Amino acid sequence: MTAKTISGAAFDAKFDAGEDISDHVDWSTARRPGLEKRRVNIDFTDQMVRRLDTEAQRRGVTRQSLIKMWIADRLDGAA
Template sequence: MIRSRDGKREITEEEFDELFDSGGDIDEFLDHDSVRVSDPTPEETFVVTLTKKVNLDLPVDMIRQIDVQARRCGQPRQSLLRTWIWERLREEQERDVRLGVTRVSVEERK
């Protein structure tokens, strides 16, 4: 259970998550006095990247299977696909490094 700062209200972790996800006000459940600010490690640093919309036609059966996996992981379909593609790109880069293949930068291919 999560208790409000004034101790008058309690909610479950699931209710807190739903409140947060829906954009509700969670401020009364946050302990501002114990906040700790730290510099992120390089692994925790986020890089803002530009995005570009890509249309991809997939068989309906494949989309259904993707949706099952997305629900199982608790992610939207687009987030799951982006994660899978990113993981595959990393695998390909690691394979290229092992094989000594020279990477072609994005700028070189324009």
Template sequence: MKASELDKKFDDNQEEVLDYFDISKIKMLNEEPTRVYIDFPSWMVDSLDREAKHIGVSRQAVIKMWLAEKLQSLNSQAEVI
């Protein structure tokens, strides 16, 4: 399957795209996770839940994904300076 076909299936929410990956060989990059407790206002939780439902993942996954993207962006900017 071409990447563009997989992207379309994901974007159109046609089916579970993880079925196309061998997740038994996934390697965690940073051993043990560290638990962090954060309080969010209810409007933010509602927005996170809507986004999570839209892309078919958990609220926690959305938060992790967005934080990772932001941190990578900041790290990339720091390397340029």
């Protein structure tokens, strides 16, 4: 989809007024600074993976989601 072009001042005025600005934004190139994903690798023992999988299954989430939740909780608690 191609965004409709308007001036910056007109865009700001529409945004500030709470109007829908989605016709003026090219969402395919939108970014969230500081929230880009980066891949990391962590090695776990087989026993740890089995325990992670058991806990993830108990909670109804994936192993990756469980690890992300636990790390986020830990980082939030450290603040």
